[in-house]
Amino acid sequence: MLLATVGIWPAGYALNLALTSFGGAFTGFANFAKTYNQGFLIPAFEHVGEFMLIWLTALIVIVIGLSLVMHTLSRRVSAPFRLLFYIPAAFAGSASVLVWLFMLQPGMSPWDFVLQILGAHTLGDSLASGDLPIVYALIAFWTGAGGWILVIHGALTNIPADVLEAAALDGAGPWQTALRIKLPLIKKWIVYMLIVAFAGGTQLFAEPQLISQASQRLVDPLWSPNTLATYLAFQYDNFNYAAAIAIDLLVLALVCAGLLVFRTGLFKAD
């Protein structure tokens, strides 16, 4: 029984944190309204929305596409590819951003010819404000896609062989098998991937913070809700506004978590 109460600790801890930050915001609900009226928050959410559109589309098209392609190979042949796609995950956090700053620096980048075609002659050209969602999605994709490929490929390999055999006997070609048999069978995992990626995407921080820093703040330091909140907290000492934004984001995350727990049936809680 004593041990069981230890279980309360992690859950209770998280709850406590949410409440303490509420304490900061309790001086009035007005903090929430104010953050909306200041004119920073809406653009920040819009930026993240643009990023998310690219990032989630890339996940759907490229991750699922690559997983389906690899599923037509034997496990042994596709294993080195899966590992290769997954290794960049080790650079999550700040390392991947620094790597990609080098990748986006014309003259130094192995992708120099691509940058030249796109008309980028300086790092600043690569980081023009319209390109930022693409740049962040690129970094997120490089570090994050491999992990999702493992999950989707894993889900595909769990499809019983006789189902695929039956499809082949019924005359389904590889395209039909992929689109009509395999995809519907792994729908649950695709939804799971999208919700989790969405929840993670709202939390974008390292990329906009570091790239703004690397550009001497010429790139908007208030780009995402999290960079905005930290800016308010540390540059203006306005911890109440920061808390209000943190709660906004936490509610979003909670909604996503709730959807996963109560709608997907992937988690066992009995």
Add this chain to the structure above:
Amino acid sequence: MRPINISLRIDVSITPQTGSPRRLLAWGARRLVLWCVLALAAIFFAVPFVWLLLESTRTGQDSLVGHPLGFGSFHQILLNWQVLFSGFVGQTATWIANSALYSGAGVLIAVVLGIPAGYGLAAFEFIGRRPLLIATIIAMLIPTNALVLPLVLEAHTLKVLSSPLAVILPYGLFPFGVYIAYLYFDTPRIHRLLASARMDGCNEWQAFRAVALPLSTPVIGLVVVLDFIASWTNYFLPWAMYWAFDQTGRYPVTLGIAQQLMAGPTYGGYLLRDLQLHTSAPPSVEALLILVSCAPVIIVLVIAQRWIVSGRTQGVFM
């Protein structure tokens, strides 16, 4: 002994269905496209990594004039290594030690608290068990970044900002460990074993200590691997705790890397389109810094890939 795995999977698209030349041609074309797609993806994912490896063999001069994917010399790695730890790029050794301390201590807490908690949830019926479980699952599904700001605000009021505990305790909060331990212990096999242990006169502590704990090594391994990777690569939390307060001595490697981007021109009227990348050290040394700081995670990823997949499919994300 390893079980022998005989795969009888019949793959409909590997072999052409009939031998007619047109079919064969279509099959060949499909294969070609398939391999092209894979090759393109492989290039995208591999090039930055290959660049890091090659760059670390070069001199500052090579990086300026040579081909971006040129090779320098093996000897230069040694020289770059000396620069890396000379204090020129910062307190490299301290950063690595800090990362090891934070993630090590965090993992320890996650195991010591998470395994018994999961066991408690699985072994006992008590009021509030289900809500507790749901809370645990929700806590593990919330992105780690979502708790950073609330944590900073709390640390601010508790005055533990800029102490190592400010990141170690949150790293120790690993609800996935509780959940995976619960899943593992809540199986008929474990329940039967526990029941017979109690029948033989074990008290609850002994049942846990002598029966459940020795069986839980796979779960402990999973928690160690996943929490280690999540903690080592975390950027936002240490940033919020240490960066804003200039606690350079407390930086983990992720912040050390961030610090490389400090140098650069700051004169007025500087335009974005003139911007070039400025780092404290030559790119070759920075590349080596990135490789060295990520090496522990790369090693763990390669060794424990299978575990990581099973973790990801059950709700933990890095």
